[in-house]
Amino acid sequence: MTTLHEPLTTSHEPLITMQNVPIALLGCGTVGSGVARLLTEDADYIAQRTGLNVKVRYVLAKQANPRAREALASAKWVDSLAPILADPDVQIVCELIGGDGFALTCAREILKSGRSLVTANKAMLAKHGKELFTLAHQAGGCIGFEASCAGGVPLFVSLRDGLVANRINAIYGILNGTANYILTEMSDQDKPYAQALAEAQAAGYAEADPSFDVQGIDAGHKIAIIAAIAFGADIDLDSVPIEGIAGLALDDILYARELGYTIKLIAAAQRVGEGIMLRVHPALVPRSNQLAHVKGPFNAISIFGHATGHVLLLGRGAGQSPTASAVVSDIVDIALGHAHRRFQTLRIWPGKTQAAQIVDTDQLFSRCYVRLTVVDRPGVMAQVTKIFGDCGISLSGLLQKEVAAGGTVPIVITTHLAREGDLRQAIEQIARLNVVKAPPVWFRVLEMPDEALDTSDTWHRKD
């Protein structure tokens, strides 16, 4: 038998006419260099798979990786958008600068000119998405943003194409690799938060100022973008409640493990009646849930479609080649002409979409984990449990470990489903007891929605 051959040589006649696609790259940092690499080292492979010769014709970048400079030596290295906007052959521009300063200025110009924008810039989309999508709709271009959320994961292509027949009912995700890396180090190695963070920084998974990631802000941006696409809704970014993992106590990691859970930073979006619930917070994830087993810098998204039921997508959320892979998939999608019509039907942000009613989470029901630090003397447990009882909260699990008498003792409680407003009230009352010696720590326990697939006879039985 002859061997597997990759890529095919020119002895095989091309089945279709090749199409030249000159593009512009704005920014040649980590992701830009990664895109340069894919488009040069793998040019033949991409051409063979897609029938497209994608070539970087312009680069607008302050600095660049030397290898990328070499690979793109035949491109025109420019210092403004002007030459790009003057070249009608270039209809696709990749914004890989980041932030919402110069990147936003460029994005506006590109879209106003009727061109299409491919971006990895989630902060810009989360804050300025409405404006940018409106510009695109008006001028006839489109925006590719697969690289903006969970780059290595085929998320938007799955939501919009694979799951096109589905109403999306809920999305639960681990969307920030920095936070997940830290939590994995804490859970798998029993490291305290500060040590796990320091190691994440040393390994390049966390920034010197990690707050954007560990406070859940990045995850909040991403779930807002994903929910807008998945629910076809206009999301007000500032209405997403966010709680991060900064300063998480190793004790909670250990207690959670003992109870059968792993703590993860969960970004959640779910239909609730006519509104949507949208939030980011640490949660105890049961070990029976795949999300509990997402390690290190990986991201994962659980999607609940009304026809598919549960679908999970997992992959690297960041990194040069995974993000560059997503950028290239968008370039191909736009160049093949697939994106334009689909973009027109995306009913988000341009003022034609209804604003989403974000549900008040106090009305939602959750299970909770609560850790109290109390004095070790008679009557304490009775006081604490009475408050839960008075607030209508039923207890599911309770752990109190023996400690040397006379000091403080931790009590760990898990509740059954209870109204979050009632939980909050109970915890506030407990915090005010004089026997409680530290602010209570509490986390939600993650409960995924029912898939609610109809397996009844109605559509199944034969004549």
Place this chain on the structure above:
Amino acid sequence: MTTLHEPLTTSHEPLITMQNVPIALLGCGTVGSGVARLLTEDADYIAQRTGLNVKVRYVLAKQANPRAREALASAKWVDSLAPILADPDVQIVCELIGGDGFALTCAREILKSGRSLVTANKAMLAKHGKELFTLAHQAGGCIGFEASCAGGVPLFVSLRDGLVANRINAIYGILNGTANYILTEMSDQDKPYAQALAEAQAAGYAEADPSFDVQGIDAGHKIAIIAAIAFGADIDLDSVPIEGIAGLALDDILYARELGYTIKLIAAAQRVGEGIMLRVHPALVPRSNQLAHVKGPFNAISIFGHATGHVLLLGRGAGQSPTASAVVSDIVDIALGHAHRRFQTLRIWPGKTQAAQIVDTDQLFSRCYVRLTVVDRPGVMAQVTKIFGDCGISLSGLLQKEVAAGGTVPIVITTHLAREGDLRQAIEQIARLNVVKAPPVWFRVLEMPDEALDTSDTWHRKD
């Protein structure tokens, strides 16, 4: 704030021109009824998302679900392909009959006429794919087959679009829901195989004759199709080595658990030099691997792309609505015109693709689990371990539990990486020892490939 509104009312101007897409359904069984349901109950939603009015104009079916008959009352119920082939408006036909009798006859006629075929029929594709893809290429139509493998999982859309920039290096999957349901019942409930099978049959997850599923044949068909697409190779279905789970001993489930593994039926495809490894077999999956946590009727596929690294997709492998969802995603993809050009670049099956060199697995290296039943007397362990040593196989773990003296005792061994040919030889020699009282049972331990992502400075450092 106004509420989330789904679907949008006609007070919102459509952004694009709607396109009518009349289709034909062949077969109105479980999947056909599911497609009928999605296309009627969710017609507005699909139209709004895609700009397409997909309507079933013809149904060719011997029998049907009454609800589906009602939903498709305005379609023409025909008893041959002729009226469909005579109607130039209908360019997309869904073959949801199954098998390779009448379904194959229809598929040939549809494709020869230049029309496009959407199918869920993996057996037909695995056996006749080459012929059918050739017909499609010659006549100008295409074939949508997302529903044929892991229906609820957006697998092919991810492989071909999301991961378009990637050379796929390996695929490891749990592709048969029947086998996985049985294994989950055994692992989670400590049930013997026969009981787990009976319960799977009672619950509708296994057929009266389950051999196609439990012997791994179905998974073999699927991995052959997936590998052909992912590697762009011509796969000879009969060259895929297949081992199933029929008669799996509960003891192995329990020992595997004790050693930190879960037994799964794994379908694997991986590049090895210029060839590919392709096979289906039960394997011990480490609990650190997400595949170990795939439960019940769910399927999951781990994909290793050269740029993305590891991507995992999980979802329902079967069931009315997940499969119907995949069928509709193909109808949309073809109707939007996305599929034709992509289909032309698919270099599989039509005789223009190199035949895959399937690697002889005896040359591959694996870790193994071996369970022996030996007499409980002096010298046995020495005999057994000497054979492993003589064959160059290093032992990783060994378990022998105390039993009442004088009978037989189980010995469980795990090996380090060893050449499979040497492992086979060692096990054959051990089997011939007169102290070994039952055929040795052995399984591979699943080792996933390195992602091999380049994080070196070369493409990362700045000027």
